[in-house]
Amino acid sequence: MRVSIVLVSPARPENVGAAARAMKTMGFSDLRIVDSEAHRQESARWVAHGSGDIIDNAAVYPTLAAALADVDFTIATTARSRAKFHYYATPAELVPLLEEKSQWMSHAALVFGREDSGLTNDELALADILTGVPMVADYPSLNLGQAVMVYCYQLASLMQQRHEPAVAHGEAQLKALRLRARSLLDKLEVADDVKLADWLDQRLGLFEQRDTAMLHRLLHDIEKNSQNKTLP
Missing domain, CATH: 1.10.8 (Helicase, Ruva Protein; domain 3)
Structure with a gap:
């Protein structure tokens, strides 16, 4: 299954560079950026450290909806209170979920929100499922680059698998x-x-x-x- 990493309005170029580095280390290559030019700054490439091709090939979209237009299954990350969105998966739980989806879908996207405010409710509504990293600390301490690494590490095994869709147009x-x-x-x-x-x-x-x-x-x-x- 192809998995795209989508960053929504990243503000710090260093975070984009760290995300690109995490992606390449774990075998991911499709980076999509929504409403931001942070990846074009030199500090992003400096932090990427050998992952400049991920940044060079990043596709930029005006909205999250546009970035997901060709995606079959969307996973949105969130660290906010889940008063409304009750059903979400941990990174580990995503693995069997996506393994099953890969039998009848070909393209998934993992969406990360803004460093300071995450994803809006309208953006979360575009997702098929939500995910969050369980943390012991009361205050979430993962920055964007770290969060991308956690998920890329957890989902790296999926990149080694090759599946033919079991159902036409599934x-x-x-x-x-x-x-x-x-x-x-x-x-x-x-x-x-x-x-x-x-x-x-x-x-x-x-x-x-x-x-x-x-x-x-x-x-x-x-x-x-x-x-x-x-x-x-």
Whole structure:
């Protein structure tokens, strides 16, 4: 599975250099940067120390949505209070999750937020699943470069694996399911039930391919039955 590392509005070029160095050390190469030119500063290359090719080849996007346009599965990192987003995986738990996803998807992205404020709620909503690093300290102390290294180290084994997608166009199933579920909530006039909508939206990223296919089938039957009941 191809895994892109996405940095959203990094402010310090040294952090971008450290992230590039961590990526190359662990076998990652696709760096994407959102709304920042920090990687173009000389201090970024100095800290990268031999990973200048990662910085040179970094793609820059105006928004996170644009950076994720070709991505099948998005993981967003967060260290903030998870009052709203209850379901998230540790770095270790991402490994079996992505191993399963690699059987029917080809491209994942791991998103890191701003050094001072992380990702906004709208940006977190673009993710299929959230992840956080469990820490003993009450105050999070990982900087951006360290966080990228933790995840790249944990996920390095995935870069050595080669999988053929088990289902043709399987990578579109999860996105289609998410849109279908939201549409059904609207039709049933329960979309305003925030807890229900959030729960469903966040749990879908944990589904395996068979679960996703079965839920598509269930939603299809619900849609078909509801249409038949509205006919005169």
